[in-house]
Amino acid sequence: METKNKIRILIAKPGLDGHDKGAKIVALALRDAGYEVIYSGLHQTLEQITQTATQEAVDIIGLSIMSGAHLPICEKLINMMKEQELNDVYLTVGGVIPYQDIPKLKEMGVAAVFPGGTSFEEITKGMNRLIER
């Protein structure tokens, strides 16, 4: 059986926020879209997330954040990704993200933001667009 290139994505829950239903459902939707999804589990430190992204050689990191701390988390993570030379890995964020914060996240270097209410179709399309470009 010929194996064609698959997109690998790490779905991660940073910090103390314990709501992972959203992350799990998105993981399933991406699996159904043909992705290989690595699920990190809850309460991940940013060190764990960058190490996992390195070892798993993923194309995309998808953070699920409900805690309101998305700005400092993304800023720190982007710096750590640079240190680890994860230059070809896209960072995306979903969860409870106020619309006014989206431009700030994009400016930091977040490749895509999927706030609550985004459909699965929009998420997979958005992810595909990152890899195609």
Next chain:
Amino acid sequence: MLEVKNILAGNQRAGARMIRLIEDNDPTVFGLLKELYPHVGHAFIIGITGSPGVGKSTLIDALISEFRKLDKKIAVIAVDPTSPFSGGAILGDRLRMQRHATDKRVFIRSMASRGQKGGLSRATKDASIVLDAMGYDIIIIETVGAGQADFDITTLAHSTGIISIPGTGDGIQAVKAGILETGDIFIVNKSDKPDADASVYELKMMISMRKPPNLKITRKTGWTPRVLKTIAQNGTGVKELADTFLSHFDFMKKNNFVDQKRNAMETSYFNSLLQDLTLKKLLLLMKNSKEYKEVLQKIQEGSIDPLSAAEHITSKICIFENND
């Protein structure tokens, strides 16, 4: 650009990218593997298999901790199934081992089976070469939650651990052929559940009835498979399990079985490479041939059936003299 010297220096980013190229069938992989191959042979490869839900990942997590106490460098390849419908996969083994994610001397890599049967992925063998060349002392390979006939792991690992849990069957389950004949160490996990001792007893009985002359190398060594009880969740019995794996490896080394095993591994690797490369090359040659085009034309016209056509084309293959 991926550099072999970075992989040999143990750089995780380089190793991870190499494994990714292997999975994606990148054409540069063959050359890279050839450069790495002279550096393999150091690692002790442990296979862990068993049905879904018996605790393979949790037990590996606990084993990593034990081996780390001995200051071993550990790599894990955890294989999970690819969906036959979407081609996607959820790789969730790693989540039980995440506390080791930031340990620089531990490397965990999830892998989707991508349609391969037998409990492993096509890329598993080549990935183990990369990890061995990176200098890991122990490589643990976790199979897909295996069925009774998924014993590909035994061709890849020095030592195979088969995990079961109490209360999954009467004695007849334990004496069926297949995977149970190939284990070096049997583990009854979740042994705080009722009937754990009965499971241990049944496994021991099955082992005592194994006949030595049957095929598998493990059986020719004179090693009597061990049966151990563990509770992976709280670490009970895990130290003993880690010691048993290491003593099995020592036993193999002392009796020259590591060399024998390496010969068997290399033969099976060679044969599988031969199969892949031959198929690729022959198909390419055939598809570019005049005969192929003619016969394809005839199939479409209906003047020959596909069976006779395939027979006709393959009858043209004549490369090696047959010596018998």
